[in-house]
Amino acid sequence: MGEFDAIRPYADAEVPAVLARLLADQAFLDIITHFRFPRLAGSFGWLLKPLIAHRLRREFNGIDSVVKLQDKVEPYVDRTIERATDGISYSGVEQLQAGSAYLFLANHRDIVMDPAFVNYAVYHAGLPTPRIAIGDNLLQKPFVSDLMRLNKSFIVHRSLSNRRDKLAAFQLLSAYINHSIRADGESVWIAQAEGRAKDGDDRTDSAILKMFHMSRKDEPFAAVIGELKLTPVSISYEYDPCDQAKARELYIRASTGSYTKVPGEDDQSIALGITGYKGRVHISFCAPLSAPAEDAKQLAQDIDRQILTSYRLFPVHYLAYAQWSERDPALAVPSAAELFPAAELAAAQREWQKRLDACPTEQRPYLILQYANPVRNQYRIKAGLEL
Template sequence: MTDTPAGPTAPDPWAAIRPYQDSEVADVLARLASDRELLDALTRYRLPRLSRSLPWLARGLASHAIRRQTRDVTGVRDFQLRVAYYMERMIRTSTDDFRVEGLEHLPPEGAYLFIGNHRDISLDPAFVNYALHLAGRDTVRIAIGDNLLKKPYVTDLMRLNKSFIVPRALRGKRAMLAAYQTLSDYIRHSIVEDQHSIWMAQREGRAKDGIDRTDTAIIKMLTMARRREDRAAPIGEAIAELRLVPVSISYEYDPCDLQKARELHAIHSQGRYEKSKFEDIQSIVAGITGHKGRVQLRFGRPLGPGFDTPEAVAAEIDRQVIGGYELFPSHYLALEALGDAPELVDLSQVSSADRARFQARLKEVPAELHPWWLAQYANPVRNKAERLADCSLGDA
């Protein structure tokens, strides 16, 4: 899990966006232990009464706890082993089952660019990392949008956990182009030179409506580094060099489904949605602590060089992501409740306990949000059926 590159020290063109290295960990941990915003956030969550009555004491206790918990952390691997401990506890308390498929088909030698569907801000790559950790493999570097890094302590925590920063807040085409070129260079360097795997989402932001589609702009960004070096390089070769592997993650229940339904309803009814100040942080906490039922993670097959356009690459990622997506009883029950595609509803594996659990969750959803809440679970069934129909037409 180490993230310290070998070789002599050289100018670091990615210092502003890359994950922290072992040599930086001690200073970052010391900074976190005295970060007032982080301490206040922790005490509001863990010591709510004390944080209101004696905030200075609550902050002191939180700072002491951070120093005690990290006293033996000397590098990135040590920090991630602490994360693995909490990940194991989270899986025990908030999931009914976690299964991994397809990793056995990927040789452990070399690095991969894992591109997956995106449902949870922090857990999607965390489950990938945990699966790799259980298999005795190194963890990934994680692409994270700078829109989530509004607080210095959040940036520090994410970069300690091997996250690198994807620019989203820049203005102007030149600035964005330069930033994407740097990002593309870093991703290629990580895969080809460092031999260090990467995880990134197939598009910006979570798929709040349950529809997984790859943004071709991401594919274009990924090929920029190779094609700057060799303008004649085919897109397929640039992608094959990165050893791109589609990844599907499926949650039986999404702890943030109600919040996503509110957002979709607001956009539909008012034309816009304004996030609250700490909404992304609250979504991260809700995703980690909320009940998820069963979780399925499926690794696909690496893409070869036989692609001529970004659209063709995106279509293959979509094919593997949707094909590898696991449909749980919650998905079929949601489609049944909507009542608009009865021919796709398969209740053969739905038990009375599944139905009772689903109905209990639905009762907690305000009536005006039902269509949006249900669509999140029903759309993957439609997507899979549509993909199967497209494959059948292609074979005809």
């Protein structure tokens, strides 16, 4: 057994066997059947599942590598992504060089779509897609683990409770990320913090930066980070399909002091995040850090400034900020009407009002917060203030 076998993505030689296992997995076929035929799956699922399995086996026959699999599914992924958006744009990808591997550190709003949009941008720029860090809490079903590891995902063990086990897991994770970039020449995507930024306040956890260094403690921190070509990535959603659920969770946490997920909640978030309306989406690749700070906390603040200033603000963000009870009057934030054409602003006002109307009154401040925080953060940086 190899050093990284417990967490690494599947290798090319494993692809045919894993595909065969997936196409015999009844839970996986159930999901595909409900997704493809939502009205018929209940009554005729027993008939549809064998037909779908047969078609998938025929379509994926001869797929014997991860690249071939990605090329095969990319058109389907693109259609799914594009159906739920009003357009995807990206910037900074021209700074990435073919043949180089990067450590993409991104803000985190959606479980599946954050890395999917980074993959979309990189793939369409003609570059290899990165390996994706994914928490083991999302891999409770065997077919989900197989799907993710086929798509270059590697596992982050977050559900460990024993301190010694956690330390060993982070040591292994650090070694794998360094090995992927330095030895395999494969880029890595990882979120800037554990868990989504449900309040729209994107911040880098310095503990993650320290983790990158754990397996190379005998080397200077800044040298290790520089060698990994750490590249901040800012992913901007005009609308978050999960914003209502996030507002509810924030309200319950504020009211009771805690929040407990119900079984299947992550699955619902994943499905809604993939298929729900997002408006426009922008992915901004910042320049790889050439002279990272020696201190992890300082480096986290430097990364935050890049991610927050690169975040694309849409009309809805300014509309929410204008309604936010905690907005800072000292910040020179213009109104949405000063920045956007009338037709664009009117469409945003209609969509924003629809979201407000769908949100229970007591939860609305937490809906507003999600869209207002990016404005506050960006204009505080512009004003030279601390975050």
